Amino acid sequence: MAQYDLLTPCVTLFVSEIWRPIKKRIGYCLKPATHVCNLEKSAVDLEDTIDTVQDKIKVGERAGKRPRTQTTRWIESAQSVHDESQRIKNDYEARSTHAFGCSWNCISNYSISSAATQKLIDVDGIKRRTPQDDSMFCLLPPVGRELPLPPNIVGQNEYKDRILYYIRQGTVRIIGICGMGGSGKTTLLKQVNNMFSCAAETHEFDHVIYVEVGQQQNLKTIQQSIASQLGLTLAQDENTLSRSASLYSFLKERKFLLLIDDLWQTLDLEKVGIPHGCRKIGPQNRKMIIITTRLQQVCHSMKVQDQVILLKRLKFNEAWTLFEANAGDRLNKNAQIRCYAKIIVEKCGGLPLALKIVGQAMASKESESEWKYVVMLLEQSKFHKVPDAERDLYSVLYISYDHLQNERTQQCFLFFCLD
Incomplete structure (x- = not known):
């Protein structure tokens, strides 16, 4: 009996520390298909998870939400792990085989099985870190950028109140601010911008966009400026029509206030990609544009008629x-x-x-x-x-x-x- 008591720990130690590792390595040589199959099943599940997360991000972006940096990094890491899993599967299928479809190259089998086992651990690990709905997105960002203003502003309260009335009434699409150079058009427009550039959940607009145009009107530059403020990336080699379609697709279901400063000639909003026209407007469907210009004919050509605010000289x-x-x-x-x-x-x-x-x-x-x-x-x-x-x-x-x-x-x- 005493001999058995002495032998049991030795057997246990042999099995756990020597035989199981040896058996595992032998399995690597003899059963590569099992390890690759296990990895493939887990990788397919990971691919479905990646697609689900990306679909949720698209839905969130349409609602004005922005994914966290951790979420985008998880997608990149998960995609990388999935690609490596696919490479291991391809290596397994490309190995040389002999009779009965088997490969007697133990070194190749061992290498593939070992890689598949390690990658399976990585796949399971990244699946456990899948972003959850409550942590996938950032808090709602500001709808626009706050712009610096001069410290002393006088004589603009009347104009500002009139603009705010038009905006909150929600029955006009385009408002014009007209006045000679130095009359305060840009300062007035920046004040409006800052009033509405706050958290999305507390105001009427999903986006407030401020664009400077100038005498040398450049359609591509205007589109890029709008896109950067919306968090969109337009490829440098995209043509005008493609950029226009991207902006239109993003903005058509959103409420926005577009502020266009220093127009010297008519700007074709359709070519830019700005949704406007005959759609019903009102407080729940606000797509509003404010322009500043020195030339009243620009206001008329932009279809601004009764809503033109003429800046007068200061008293x-x-x-x-x-x-x-x-x-x-x-x-x-x-x-x-x-x-x-x-x-x-x-x-x-x-x-x-x-x-x-x-x-x-x-x-x-x-x-x-x-x-x-x-x-x-x-x-x-x-x-x-x-x-x-x-x-x-x-x-x-x-x-x-x-x-x-x-x-x-x-x-x-x-x-x-x-x-």
């Missing part, structure tokens, strides 16, 4: 407030400088940009003679003879140029103006 009190905010408090400390400042404000013609530029240029001027010199420049200016509605800005630009730090900086200014 003197508003202009003074803006100029004072940029020039500093010395205006109230020296009566003569204050007198010169009032003349300068009058010459700026109520244009916010002019008042800001000249105010900043004068902020460092402490002597009365410096202020008197600027008044003289403005009064002797020949720019009033220029046949342009925006001639008030020319003399302002000259003052800004004249107060640059040195001649080299002035030359750089002229170079970029002429470029």
